[in-house]
Each structure stands twice: as C-alpha cells, then as structure tokens.
Amino acid sequence: MTEPRIPTIDLRPWRGGDRDTRARIARTVDEALQTAGFLLVTGHGVELGLRSRIRAAARAFFALPAEVKQAYEARVGGRGWLGPGAEANGYAEGTETPPDLKESLTFATQEPFDDPVVNAEWYAPNVWPAEVPGLRPLCEEYLGMMAALEKELLLLLGYALGLEPDFFSRHMDRPTYGFNINWYPGTEVIGEARPGQFRIGPHTDFGTVTILDRQAGKGGLQVYTDPSEGGAGWEDAPYDPAAFTVNIGDLLARWTGDRWRSGRHRVLPPPAEAPAEELMSLVYFGECTPGTRVESVPAPVGRVAYPPVDSHVYLREKLDSITVD
Numbered sequence: 383m384t385e386p387r388i389p390t391i392d393l394r395p396w397r398g399g400d401r402d403t404r405a406r407i408a409r410t411v412d413e414a415l416q417t418a419g420f421l422l423v424t425g426h427g428v429e430l431g432l433r434s435r436i437r438a439a440a441r442a443f444f445a446l447p448a449e450v451k452q453a454y455e456a457r458v459g460g461r462g463w464l465g466p467g468a469e470a471n472g473y474a475e476g477t478e479t480p481p482d483l484k485e486s487l488t489f490a491t492q493e494p495f496d497d498p499v500v501n502a503e504w505y506a507p508n509v510w511p512a513e514v515p516g517l518r519p520l521c522e523e524y525l526g527m528m529a530a531l532e533k534e535l536l537l538l539l540g541y542a543l544g545l546e547p548d549f550f551s552r553h554m555d556r557p558t559y560g561f562n563i564n565w566y567p568g569t570e571v572i573g574e575a576r577p578g579q580f581r582i583g584p585h586t587d588f589g590t591v592t593i594l595d596r597q598a599g600k601g602g603l604q605v606y607t608d609p610s611e612g613g614a615g616w617e618d619a620p621y622d623p624a625a626f627t628v629n630i631g632d633l634l635a636r637w638t639g640d641r642w643r644s645g646r647h648r649v650l651p652p653p654a655e656a657p658a659e660e661l662m663s664l665v666y667f668g669e670c671t672p673g674t675r676v677e678s679v680p681a682p683v684g685r686v687a688y689p690p691v692d693s694h695v696y697l698r699e700k701l702d703s704i705t706v707d
C-alpha cells in the first residue's frame with residue numbers, strides 16, 4: 383500500500399472530482415478498511431466551534447453533583463446519563479475487564495416510527511438536562527450534520543465496493559443512531575485504574591459507521607491491527623483536530639462479508655505521567671432502519687458468508703452484552 387494504514391480522506395475532491403479522482407479515493411478507502419477499519423475524514427463542513435461549544439455545555443453537566451446527575455440515569459442504549467461503572471465494552475468481545483472509566487451523556491433517534499413496538503424501543507424521547515439548557519440546541523444542530531455526513535459516507539462506501547452507490551444508504555430512510563458524549567476524567571475523580579481497566583475496554587462498534595470527534599491525549603485512542611497479518615498490534619490512532627475519525631462497525635463488516643474490518647479499538651486509562659488528564663469525545667454511532675436484513679455480499683467482494691441478521695435484534699444483543707449488572 384502506498385497510503386498510510388489509516389489515511390485521511392478529503393471529501394471535497396470526492397464530491398467535486400472527476401472520475402479518476404473519485405476512483406483513486408475509493409481505492410484508498412477500500413484498502414484502508416481491509417486492514418484497520420479506520421479512516422480520518424476532512425472536508426466535512428462541521429466547524430470546530432460547534433464541537434467546542436458542545437464540550438463546554440457537557441462539561442458543565444458532568445461537573446454537577448452525582449445526586450443531580452442520577453436524576454437522568456439511563457440504561458445502556460437508553461437516553462440520559464451513564465454513570466461510572468455502567469459499561470464494560472470489552473464484554474462484547476468476551477474480554478473480562480473491569481468497568482470502563484468514564485461517564486456518558488447518551489442521546490438517540492426520537493422521531494416517531496410507524497410500528498409502536500419499534501417506536502417504544504428505539505425512538506423514545508431524549509432526556510435533556512434542565513441544568514444545562516444550552517446543550518439541546520447544540521446537539522440537535524450537530525446531529526443533523528452527522529446524519530447527513532453518515533449518508534454521504536455510506537454512498538462513498540457503496541462506490542468503493544464497486545456496488546450500487548446507494549447499496550447501503552437506501553436502508554437509511556428511517557435510521558436509528560446513538561450519540562454519546564463520553565467524559566474521561568483524571569484519577570482525582572475516578573481513582574487509580576485497576577489492572578486491565580481502561581477508559582473504554584477493547585471492542586468493536588456494533589452498527590454501520592461510527593463518526594468520532596476526539597481529543598488527543600496520552601490516555602487516548604488506540605487501534606488494533608493483527609500482527610499475524612502484517613499489523614502492528616495496538617497503536618496510537620493518528621490525530622488531526624480538523625478531522626473526524628471514522629470506523630466500520632460490526633453490521634457493516636458482516637454486510638461486506640468481512641472484506642472490511644470492524645475496527646477494534648480501546649481508550650487508555652489516565653497515564654501515570656499525566657494523571658489529571660481529562661478528555662471528552664463526541665461519538666455518533668450510525669445504524670440503519672429497524673428491520674433491515676443484513677446479508678453478506680457474495681464473493682468476490684465478500685469473503686465470509688454470514689447468516690442474515692435483523693439489524694436491530696443484533697444491535698440490542700450487543701448493547702445488552704456491555705451492560706454491567
């Protein structure tokens with residue numbers, strides 16, 4: 383490969399380039415997603431100031447006393463506050479880790495759906511903290527941009543596989559999504575990490591594409607590539623403050639017959655040399671319309687023929703798997 387393992391994709395030439403330019407971008411995407419399952423994406427049009435304002439508002443919430451935050455407590459996959467010890471993401475891959483060292487505000491799709499059963503499970507109203515009234519309009523503006531970016535990325539991914547460009551995006555007429563604001567405080571808040579404990583334990587995401595806006599840190603994101611296949615094991619993820627980090631989730635990997643990797647990753651605990659380090663990530667988890675049948679594309683594009691699954695039965699099982707009882 384002539385491109386980095388996790389390359390940067392500028393969406394501007396993808397949108398406006400000629401046929402050769404678009405084909406070159408598609409090849410780079412295909413090659414990168416066969417190894418680590420990650421990309422950096424620029425040219426997305428989401429300004430840094432909006433992301434900074436969301437962080438400032440969320441930080442005001444996380445600074446509230448625990449008894450105030452508990453009024454918004456939610457289950458994993460719900461809407462509200464996930465407190466310390468609520469999740470252990472390593473459970474999803476069978477890695478027994480202590481609970482993750484984070485707190486989260488979690489929101490999701492809320493527009494009503496036709497089926498009342500589906501509506502009750504996946505489209506419940508979001509719960510916005512009254513103590514931070516500015517958070518809601520900021521997040522709603524951001525989530526509108528994320529939904530548009532997700533559809534654009536799925537068009538690029540369909541093209542990169544040599545399929546119909548809308549091969550994935552046509553399953554997005556009424557998609558669900560999850561949105562987490564993850565707060566990773568320092569040891570003065572969470573104490574010393576236990577052996578094998580992470581801010582987020584090793585895992586792959588569950589849906590289609592994840593769009594991450596993160597901050598660099600010594601206790602930051604790491605990506606895994608398999609040494610037996612020429613990879614380097616755990617490596618610090620590349621960082622560009624202007625870029626989103628995009629990775630493939632389990633559903634999309636199944637859809638491609640494992641041509642593309644569901645990007646395995648983790649977030650390190652606060653480092654010994656910087657125990658007070660605090661980071662915050664904005665994480666948009668793309669999904670698809672409930673009831674979508676996810677079936678592996680055949681060879682030569684696909685490499686493994688997985689049994690078909692209902693997208694949201696699969697997602698619920700995965701969300702339940704990381705819940706700490």
